[in-house]
Amino acid sequence: MSRSAITRHGTRPVPSLQAGRRGRPARPPHAGHRVRAGLLAAGLFTAGLFAATTVGAQDPGSGPGQAVLIRNATVHTAGAQGTLHGADVLVQGGVIRAVGTGLAAPAGVPVVEADGRPLTPAFFGGITDIGLEEVSAEAPTVDSTLKLEEQPVRPEFDVTLAYNPASVLIPVARVEGIGFTLLAAGNGEAFVAGQGGVMRLDGSPDPLGPRALFVRLGADGAELGGKSRAAQWMLLDQMVAEARGRVPADSPHALLTPAGRATLARYLGGQGRIVVKVDRAADIRQLLRWAAREHVRIAIAGGAEAWQLAPQIAQAGVPVFVDALADLPANFDQIGATLRNAALLQQAGVEVSFSQAGDASHNARKVRQLAGNAVANGLPWEAGLAGLTRVPAQALGVGDRLGTIAPGRTADLVLWTGDPLDVINTAQQVWLGGRAMPMRSRQTELRDRYLHGSGESGLPPAYSR
Amino acid sequence: MRQLLPAAAGLVLAGAIACAIAPAAQAAPRFTDDPYPSTYRPLPSEPVLLRNATVLTGTGQRLDAADVLMRDGRIVQVGQGLPAEAGTRVVDATGKWITPGIIDVHSHLGVYPSPGMKAHEDGNEMTAPVTANVWAEHSIWPQDPGFLTALAGGVTTLQVLPGSANLVGGRGVTLRNVPATTYQAMKFPGAPWGLKMACGENPKRVYGGKGVAPSTRMGNVAGYRAAFIDASEYLRKNGGGQPQEKPKRHWWQSSSGDNDSSGDAGGKRDLKLDTLAGAINGDIRVHIHCYRADEMATMIDLAQEFGFRIAAFHHGVEAYKIADRLAAENICGALWADWWGFKMEAFDGIQENIALVDRPKNSCAIVHSDSEEGIQRLNQEAAKAIANARRAGIEIPPEHAITWLTSHPARALGIEERTGSLEPGKLADVVVWNRSPFSSYALAEQVYIDGARVYDRNDPARQPRSDFMLGQPAAAPGGVL
Numbered sequence: 001m002s003r004s005a006i007t008r009h010g011t012r013p014v015p016s017l018q019a020g021r022r023g024r025p026a027r028p029p030h031a032g033h034r035v036r037a038g039l040l041a042a043g044l045f046t047a048g049l050f051a052a053t054t055v056g057a058q059d060p061g062s063g064p065g066q067a068v069l070i071r072n073a074t075v076h077t078a079g080a081q082g083t084l085h086g087a088d089v090l091v092q093g094g095v096i097r098a099v100g101t102g103l104a105a106p107a108g109v110p111v112v113e114a115d116g117r118p119l120t121p122a123f124f125g126g127i128t129d130i131g132l133e134e135v136s137a138e139a140p141t142v143d144s145t146l147k148l149e150e151q152p153v154r155p156e157f158d159v160t161l162a163y164n165p166a167s168v169l170i171p172v173a174r175v176e177g178i179g180f181t182l183l184a185a186g187n188g189e190a191f192v193a194g195q196g197g198v199m200r201l202d203g204s205p206d207p208l209g210p211r212a213l214f215v216r217l218g219a220d221g222a223e224l225g226g227k228s229r230a231a232q233w234m235l236l237d238q239m240v241a242e243a244r245g246r247v248p249a250d251s252p253h254a255l256l257t258p259a260g261r262a263t264l265a266r267y268l269g270g271q272g273r274i275v276v277k278v279d280r281a282a283d284i285r286q287l288l289r290w291a292a293r294e295h296v297r298i299a300i301a302g303g304a305e306a307w308q309l310a311p312q313i314a315q316a317g318v319p320v321f322v323d324a325l326a327d328l329p330a331n332f333d334q335i336g337a338t339l340r341n342a343a344l345l346q347q348a349g350v351e352v353s354f355s356q357a358g359d360a361s362h363n364a365r366k367v368r369q370l371a372g373n374a375v376a377n378g379l380p381w382e383a384g385l386a387g388l389t390r391v392p393a394q395a396l397g398v399g400d401r402l403g404t405i406a407p408g409r410t411a412d413l414v415l416w417t418g419d420p421l422d423v424i425n426t427a428q429q430v431w432l433g434g435r436a437m438p439m440r441s442r443q444t445e446l447r448d449r450y451l452h453g454s455g456e457s458g459l460p461p462a463y464s465r
Numbered sequence: 466m467r468q469l470l471p472a473a474a475g476l477v478l479a480g481a482i483a484c485a486i487a488p489a490a491q492a493a494p495r496f497t498d499d500p501y502p503s504t505y506r507p508l509p510s511e512p513v514l515l516r517n518a519t520v521l522t523g524t525g526q527r528l529d530a531a532d533v534l535m536r537d538g539r540i541v542q543v544g545q546g547l548p549a550e551a552g553t554r555v556v557d558a559t560g561k562w563i564t565p566g567i568i569d570v571h572s573h574l575g576v577y578p579s580p581g582m583k584a585h586e587d588g589n590e591m592t593a594p595v596t597a598n599v600w601a602e603h604s605i606w607p608q609d610p611g612f613l614t615a616l617a618g619g620v621t622t623l624q625v626l627p628g629s630a631n632l633v634g635g636r637g638v639t640l641r642n643v644p645a646t647t648y649q650a651m652k653f654p655g656a657p658w659g660l661k662m663a664c665g666e667n668p669k670r671v672y673g674g675k676g677v678a679p680s681t682r683m684g685n686v687a688g689y690r691a692a693f694i695d696a697s698e699y700l701r702k703n704g705g706g707q708p709q710e711k712p713k714r715h716w717w718q719s720s721s722g723d724n725d726s727s728g729d730a731g732g733k734r735d736l737k738l739d740t741l742a743g744a745i746n747g748d749i750r751v752h753i754h755c756y757r758a759d760e761m762a763t764m765i766d767l768a769q770e771f772g773f774r775i776a777a778f779h780h781g782v783e784a785y786k787i788a789d790r791l792a793a794e795n796i797c798g799a800l801w802a803d804w805w806g807f808k809m810e811a812f813d814g815i816q817e818n819i820a821l822v823d824r825p826k827n828s829c830a831i832v833h834s835d836s837e838e839g840i841q842r843l844n845q846e847a848a849k850a851i852a853n854a855r856r857a858g859i860e861i862p863p864e865h866a867i868t869w870l871t872s873h874p875a876r877a878l879g880i881e882e883r884t885g886s887l888e889p890g891k892l893a894d895v896v897v898w899n900r901s902p903f904s905s906y907a908l909a910e911q912v913y914i915d916g917a918r919v920y921d922r923n924d925p926a927r928q929p930r931s932d933f934m935l936g937q938p939a940a941a942p943g944g945v946l
Contacts, residue, residue, distance in 0.1 A: 329579050330580060335937050358838065361806075417855075447816075
């Protein structure tokens with residue numbers, strides 16, 4: 001952070017920009033009249049406001065009853081059926097109805113020919129602030145972090161209340177095949193940061209499934225928790241005691257508000273996961289002991305040295321959101337960082353997903369590069385795909401709806417130009433809830449303005465649409 | 466089809482070797498005297514013939530089923546069916562891809578090393594907005610493990626720059642990416658220095674926040690102009706900086722009148738003005754951190770006002786808005802594939818930036834990192850640029866895309882006569898990839914610098930480790946890769 005403060009990132013206030021310009025028809029990604037209808041309809045769009053989109057008469061995507069038959073795809077279900085070649089997926093009412101070969105299109109259901117290309121569940125975008133920040137350096141546009149001088153430890157802080165479904169970051173991530181993300185509370189003044197939740201990037205305003213509580217342990221967390229790792233455990237134990245009612249509510253030593261006690265008590269009671277950002281193996285060991293003792297469900301985020309405790313993590317059933325590009329001793333908590341982390345964890349039976357340390361929100365699309373690199377360093381391809389789909393969905397309590405292609409699941413799907421773990425390929429079409437998403441964003445608008453120029457009008461680019 | 470490089474007809478350009486190693490024999494201009502000279506010596510090498518690979522030459526050519534012959538630290542020949550003389554190590558590169566060594570024009574390795582401790586924050590001299598007197602090389606910690614992970618990503622040459630806190634941050638240095646105990650032993654012999662300048666938010670934030678100038682973009686420009694006015698005057702009073710006879714001092718002239726601490730006159734040397742004057746003379750190449758299109762245009766005017774050339778704009782997230790102008794002005798755009806939005810001046814970033822800057826004739830698009838992570842996989846950054854260009858209807862073949870990582874950065878650094886392409890007589894900086902480098906799955910298997918095998922993914926004896934990683938119980942066995 002210190003370095004990025006100057007080499008890249010900035011700080012300080014200014015009002016945010018609004019998204020939402022009038023779109024124009026998307027270029028069909030490949031020929032085929034059947035595809036065209038859906039894509040053209042989807043192309044008329046206002047960023048983040050799909051419900052209000054005006055669409056053509058042929059539009060299969062207006063209203064809730066979304067239907068499509070995607071035919072002849074290489075369907076990576078990320079579920080029990082594995083990979084199906086030459087398979088079809090039928091979507092009706094925004095839900096996957098059937099997966100198989102030779103499915104017939106019911107009357108009125110548009111057909112998309114996949115020509116054998118990969119079809120996957122929409123991807124997990126990692127642990128991010130999408131919809132919680134527009135410009136990282138501009139404080140009034142950032143809502144991910146609580147900073148209170150008085151009583152700063154507030155597990156009841158819930159960032160999902162600040163979520164802006166009209167953020168320009170959402171279409172930017174979505175056109176890259178990202179369908180959902182875990183919104184995180186950032187650490188402000190406390191190592192117990194507050195809560196976040198799963199957001200689908202379809203413009204809907206509310207989180208899905210249970211909340212997650214975010215905690216940071218280790219060097220960064222110690223800075224906020226008594227300047228010592230040991231103090232973090234001391235404080236955490238006290239918070240647990242308060243939440244379990246072992247400290248009188250009027251105690252002068254109370255760390256938590258009544259709402260904070262109630263919130264923490266819910267996690268101690270097994271509702272929702274505590275997502276712990278931690279890297280050093282010694283801290284992870286303490287964390288596993290603590291979680292076992294308190295019977296809480298945790299996940300590890302980062303986990304640079306998690307591979308050193310892979311069997312214990314597997315045995316505890318703790319999923320790990322790995323930063324698969326972290327291979328440097330960025331600090332003294334990450335001396336053991338290695339590109340083989342994901343592979344070693346998976347080999348031991350740990351459920352592996354992914355999260356980024358850097359520009360996780362604006363560049364959430366980079367998450368599939370993480371997965372691809374993990375595969376290049378020994379993770380089986382199927383596990384790489386699962387880490388972007390099934391594993392995070394299940395770990396975050398939404399696996400019954402997201403993360404796999406199977407009858408009954410929400411039809412959040414992506415058709416790719418090729419292997420989606422390889423950055424040389426791109427998302428060709430994204431469906432969320434069965435609706436063909438416009439493959440446009442503020443970035444594609446800028447691209448097209450300068451790609452095509454303003455033609456022969458002789459007018460500045462500002463006149464181009 | 467049998468293809469040979471035009472100049473490859475079996476020639477070993479012996480003459481080129483001598484002149485490529487040794488810097489020009491004539492006296493260096495005064496502003497670019499080097500009291501901290503390179504002690505770099507190529508590591509031991511043997512003749513190597515890489516056989517039967519897909520070769521991207523860095524000159525825009527792709528040769529299939531081709532061989533690359535290196536000897537005495539040079540590329541000898543590139544073509545099909547090259548004979549192996551006795552004593553030549555033959556590497557079967559069937560199915561592999563071979564490219565020139567990757568060159569990163571923008572790195573802070575060594576000056577912001579890993580681990581990122583407070584004691585290691587040596588990249589920004591944030592005590593004055595114009596610190597042309599500082600040299601990044603004097604901050605480099607050669608034990609930064611990031612050099613070695615970059616090496617494993619195929620990076621053979623890199624420019625280490627000061628950060629962007631200042632209007633003029635200081636001199637950057639170009640390094641050979643070899644493990645060394647001193648930075649001088651990495652210093653690219655004869656490569657010109659860079660001058661790091663910065664537009665926009667960073668300088669005005671850093672100094673405005675302290676209540677001193679600049680606090681605005683207009684303050685930024687006033688700051689550059691004041692510095693170059695001083696430098697122009699200094700240059701004039703120093704006779705252009707060329708080595709010359711000392712003017713004879715007459716008995717009536719005071720010997721103490723040259724105490725020129727403000728540095729605006731001839732006489733006493735001024736490190737700050739030496740660097741700026743060297744930039745005006747074209748001996749130090751100007752690299753400008755600049756995001757917005759309008760600010761880049763202002764900097765082009767500034768360069769004309771004071772008669773210097775801009776080698777490259779760095780980061781340039783809006784470079785696509787002025788791609789034609791950059792090509793016309795012969796300025797490279799050193800860019801990211803996809804970073805955007807982290808601050809206001811990066812809000813208009815698009816993933817087609819590189820491809821659009823690349824589009825005009827005589828353009829010079831470069832993929833750069835500015836990151837200890839990104840430098841390890843500049844090939845993948847280029848892959849993302851190719852993929853997004855394709856989505857926008859622009860097809861970019863691999864033999865062209867590789868120029869973004871090799872010959873174009875070499876051009877920006879002023880070392881294009883020595884490295885950046887696989888041509889006979891050039892430095893044998895070579896990467897053997899397990900497949901096309903433009904993929905998430907691409908791994909550099911062998912990396913050669915001056916013909917020496919400095920990294921080999923399959924040979925632990927050729928996997929250097931930093932002193933810092935020794936004896937660390939937590940370290941991953943066999944290194945981080």
